[in-house]
Amino acid sequence: MTAVLKVDCVGATFGSLRAVRDVTLQAHAGERLIILGTNGAGKSTLFNLIAGDILPTYGSIEWRGQPIQKLSAHERTRLGISRSYQTSRVLHGLSVADNMYLAVQGVHAGRFSWRVPGADHPWRKKADDTLSRIGLRDVGDELASNLSHGEQRQLEIAMALASDPYMLLLDEPAAGLSPSERPGLVALLRGLSRDVTMIMIEHDMDVALQVADRVLVMHEGEIMFEGTPEETAASPLVRSLYLGSSGDVDAA
Incomplete structure (x- = not known):
């Protein structure tokens, strides 16, 4: 598969806080990549780094072969990157x-x-x-x-x-939805054209695993796990990081 987005050893520091630490990832053309993590894991900061709402302290971001880490969000939109926000x-x-x-x-x-x-x-x-x-x-x-x-x-x-856009960034689209509304959202996301690469932050594990091709789990600013939806649901590490050692992944 062709990698359209390459994030290489990216970090974001705010004073003494290292919100994102040495993150490296790729997103492939047409892929549905889901980023999971508890509050404070760094996923929203990473999302903002990709979208251009904030610039990285260090590291590089490449979009379709072009370095974009110094470009504004509007300039990235012009290159085919679009996003939604958690706040309406x-x-x-x-x-x-x-x-x-x-x-x-x-x-x-x-x-x-x-x-x-x-x-x-x-x-x-x-x-x-x-x-x-x-x-x-x-x-x-x-x-x-x-x-x-x-x-x-x-x-x-x-x-x-x-x-x-060539890439759509969705920030917790299931936030605030009732259980009866979530299947409609899942159907909508799964029905989007594969001409569009999608990266999504999501807190609802059930929604995420129904949409994802691949899942990343963040903790304290770092990517701690990568796998398929099936591997994610079965992972003891994900249970520990995301839900707590006694958590039930399917109930999230």
């Missing part, structure tokens, strides 16, 4: 369609604007097509505030897809 960026006072239009406009205009594209604008068609692909076209006229939490997560993923 949905504008609840606008319709679902308007949220999507603004996301598309922000990508193509190079900046976020409050102006909604007109009915005949190609950005509107792009927004509508993306909503259809995610399964939200029928609720396009609804206020975003009227959506269920699961539907809002769908909208966030749709907005992240506005740039037609």
Whole structure:
């Protein structure tokens, strides 16, 4: 498989805190790579390093053969890397369609604007097509505030897809979902095109193992485990690091 992302001995230090320590990983074209870990394990910091929200203290990050560790998040978006956030960026006072239009406009205009594209604008068609692909076209006229939490997560993923990325970074998309909403999220993620490489931080072990091709588990800023979903579920090390020695992986 072709490695599209290469992270080599990357670290991030904030004062005396070493949030990420000497992390090396690769993501392959079309892969679903899931990063697990308890709160404070360093997974969100690693995610931000890949996305460009923060720059590494040391180490290198290569995207499709190009060094990107010094590039801003916006510059990385232009190269085909898009992300969602754990904290919702949905504008609840606008319709679902308007949220999507603004996301598309922000990508193509190079900046976020409050102006909604007109009915005949190609950005509107792009927004509508993306909503259809995610399964939200029928609720396009609804206020975003009227959506269920699961539907809002769908909208966030749709907005992240506005740039037609080569790689999608998802930050805990199952956070806050009810048990009845999680199967829909899993189906959505598994149905995304394999033309898009996906890296996902997730705290819900059940969701992660249903989506992943490969799993990394972080602890205290380091990658401590790598394996398939089956290997992850069976690993005593993962049980110890992620859940505690008496934890039940399947119940996470």
